[in-house]
Amino acid sequence: MFGPLAGLLLLSRPGTAREWAWLVGAGVWSALWLQQVGGLGAQVTRAGAVLVCGTFLALTLWQPSNGVGRVLTATAAAGAALVAWMWHLGIGWSQLVSGVDHDLSAYQSTARDQWRKAGAPEQLISQMAGVLHSMSQLYPGLLALAGIAGLRLAWTWYHRLAIHPVGPPPAPFRSFGFSDQLVWGWIAALSLTLVPVPEPWRLAGANLLLVLCVLYAARGLAVFLAQSGRVATPVAGVLLVIALFLLPFVVGGLTLLGLADTWLDFRHRPSTPAMKGFDR
Secondary structure, three states: OHHHHHHHHHHOOOOOHHHHHHHHHHHHHHHHHHOOOOOHHHHHHHHHHHHHHHHHHHHHHHOOOOOOHHHHHHHHHHHHHHHHHHHHHOOOHHHHHHHHHHHHHHHHHHHHHHHHHOOOOHHHHHHHHHHHHHHHHOHHHHHHHHHHHHHHHHHHHHHHHOOOOOOOOOOOHHHOOOOOOHHHHHHHHHHHHHOOOOHHHHHHHHHHHHHHHHHHHHHHHHHHHHHHOOOOHHHHHHHHHHHHHOHHHHHHHHHHHHHHHHHHOHHHOOOOOOOOOOOO
16 A cells, blocks of 8 residues: 555655655655565565556556556556566466465464464364465465555545545445456356366466455445445444354355346446336
8 A cells, every 4th residue: 555655646746744744654664664574475475566556656647547447457467467577587386375385384383372372272273274375375366455455545545645636536435346348257267266177277266266256246345335325324333243244145145246237237227217106
């Protein structure tokens, strides 16, 4: 978030003390974060952050818009550049997974000791190790989602800070959407995950499926909010608590709703006028 925020503020030529304070703070934070020492996973994360920041700023100057498509395009282009960089350096998928596992090993050992002291069963501790290994395999997808979220937050916060921002402000979440052609990516990712293919392709499909499922779940949530209208705060709180207990089913339902919006376009369908009397 802080890297794109600093770049956007710099592009708009800050003229107030608040803009300069945020620009300096975000720039210093980003510089300190880039200077930290880490393993292969941390290096890939920092390289991806620099690429997605530069790509997003270039797209903002070239063709500013208020849709989320610019964020997705910047993330996809940065991901392709990151893959090319790793291929040039001879870094394969297995090396990346091993590097992320190594980076998480310190956290895993500390968490295991704390859970044992708290009296947690060994089965739960073993499941934690499996979850961390799954995070290593899905690391590219998680990194892409972090990039999308960071760019969106930076874009929103930038329009709250800048006096003369570049481009229009982001559209409200209720209108969240993207190209309908991404459904073919979802189909391809699902096919790579279910069909017996070599391991690198299966993991690539799983990572792509993770990203697209989260995007379509967000689209489904936007459709739900747009169709439900204004909900009272107590009712919204109750629904949120219920959703936390039924999270897998809620996420699955929102994902299906987002996929269905590709063909049905719920938010732009003409409303049926109220009928008075009966047709004869």
